[in-house]
Amino acid sequence: MQGLTPTARVILGLIGLGARTGYEVKQYADISTRFFWGASYGQIYPELRRLEAAGLVAGEDDARGGVRKRAYRLTGAGERVLHTWLVADAPSHFSLRDEGLLRVFFGDLLSDEELVAAVRKLRDEHALRLERFRAIESRVAEDAWDSTVLALEYGIAFLEWNVRWWSDAERRLRARARRAQRERRGAPDRR
Amino acid sequence: MQGLTPTARVILGLIGLGARTGYEVKQYADISTRFFWGASYGQIYPELRRLEAAGLVAGEDDARGGVRKRAYRLTGAGERVLHTWLVADAPSHFSLRDEGLLRVFFGDLLSDEELVAAVRKLRDEHALRLERFRAIESRVAEDAWDSTVLALEYGIAFLEWNVRWWSDAERRLRARARRAQRERRGAPDRR
DNA sequence: GGCCACATGTAATATGTTACATGATTGT
């Protein structure tokens, strides 16, 4: 086996931060890394088995009563691999997929009004994501401060910035549309 | 066949904007949508065939000399499907994958210095992406203005914002580390 | 002649989501 995938590293990291079961990994991820690196059960459970086979985590059956449960912890090797990745200077994977932005990109195929509507929708969707984020933030203790909170702050700041930028873009587009309309009606543009 | 995938729509849209061959679709995508919706040859060529089978694009063999070439254009149905998507109000797919941010999120597993280094790396990587973007921007005519330019402006503004935010985060982290050091050395924190 | 850009395509692989199956425990 060569390098781990980023998703494997998320799982490793979350166990490092205290998640014990696959279920907990998923829960932690959903309220924390989800925004910038999500993971589904279909990845988590098989990946935990792979990490165990590779000796990076140690799993232990931890049945209480009739509940089947498997608790994992990092091994020494797992900690080393995790730390090596955290300080590595290899280029980081970065990708964005934004369907709303795609719509705006193709805005030349739309009327002025339709384009403005697409921009407003983009802003509204970011505003909705922001609300959900703030709900998570409100559950964080006020004086708590660690890196996970820094990442949360980034998410919130990012969404706020987006709401502002697209609000501004909408304003600019409206002004443009008005100007174009005046030019069509009245005196042609002279420069 | 039910709905198209966003990637199919990118291809449809790029043909709508004037790309004719699979090769051109890839080229256009690489200098425009790549930042928020990339596509590889492995998707483009098979997808073009599917779109043609669905009657959304019409392909025509356009061999000049010995060069095998297939030129596509939107059909009426293709234009309608594209327009319907552009104005649809279904929720838009949005996802971000940022490995650098992931590293920072796990920063509690690092020393102060290592965390600061991770943050600086994140900023530097955004700065590098920004440079590449500005190179694309410089090739755009000054007075050109359309939606694709708006999307480019968004990309640049986004990266600039990131560089600023992470510069500021680094500053805050350094201040925190100094404060913590003072407290360890001198009078203990009292509250 | 050699290199690069143009051009099309596929196979293997990797990655990721969704939906489903299964069952215990806890709270109302």
Add this chain to the structure above:
DNA sequence: ACAATCATGTAACATATTACATGTGGCC
């Protein structure tokens, strides 16, 4: 009794990347 939550897992499917194979045409 019922719903929600805890808990594990897989199969089918969807999506995407990488690497390779193949060949032309233009330029130096």
